[in-house]
Amino acid sequence: MALLKIRHYPDPVLKKVATAISEFDDSLRQLAHDMVETMYAAPGIGLAAPQVGISKRLTVIDCAHKDEDSQLLILVNPEIVAREGEACEEEGCLSVPEYYASVVRSAVVQVRFQDLDGQSRLIEAGGLMAIACQHEIDHLDGILFVDHLSPLKRSLFRKKWQKIQEHQQEQM
Ligand code: NI
Numbered sequence: 643m644a645l646l647k648i649r650h651y652p653d654p655v656l657k658k659v660a661t662a663i664s665e666f667d668d669s670l671r672q673l674a675h676d677m678v679e680t681m682y683a684a685p686g687i688g689l690a691a692p693q694v695g696i697s698k699r700l701t702v703i704d705c706a707h708k709d710e711d712s713q714l715l716i717l718v719n720p721e722i723v724a725r726e727g728e729a730c731e732e733e734g735c736l737s738v739p740e741y742y743a744s745v746v747r748s749a750v751v752q753v754r755f756q757d758l759d760g761q762s763r764l765i766e767a768g769g770l771m772a773i774a775c776q777h778e779i780d781h782l783d784g785i786l787f788v789d790h791l792s793p794l795k796r797s798l799f800r801k802k803w804q805k806i807q808e809h810q811q812e813q814m
Pocket residue numbers: 734735736737777781
């Protein structure tokens with residue numbers, strides 16, 4: 643097990659469309675477990691492989707509250723096959739630290755994916771898990787939550803992001 647380095651915006655790997663996974667071997671299992679460990683350590687509720695510099699269609703999600711049991715999901719080659727309703731929640735991202743913004747998404751989604759053994763599965767997610775699934779699957783298509791903002795909000799984001807980075811450099 644190892645903690646992986648989380649890439650930050652504007653790292654180009656975050657903009658790439660990730661490739662499908664076809665080999666369900668020990669190296670995939672190892673990567674998934676390292677991503678889970680990295681997500682819990684951050685801490686975060688979701689992490690996609692491109693965020694650790696690996697452009698493959700794999701993401702891990704756990705939306706459980708601290709006092710709840712783990713609800714860990716490991717999604718290989720996930721795709722949204724049905725969606726319903728609308729939800730708008732404030733989101734953040736481990737690749738865009740210290741920045742939060744509301745994003746309009748579907749309220750309920752059905753996600754088809756493969757597990758680590760390559761078995762096909764289908765889940766229906768609502769609430770925070772629906773948001774997390776959409777946010778993480780976006781990562782596999784090179785889309786960040788800030789890409790969903792209006793042009794005005796995006797330009798405000800870029801200014802704020804510059805300030806956050808200057809502040810981080812001052813601290814180093
Ligand atoms: Ni994210």
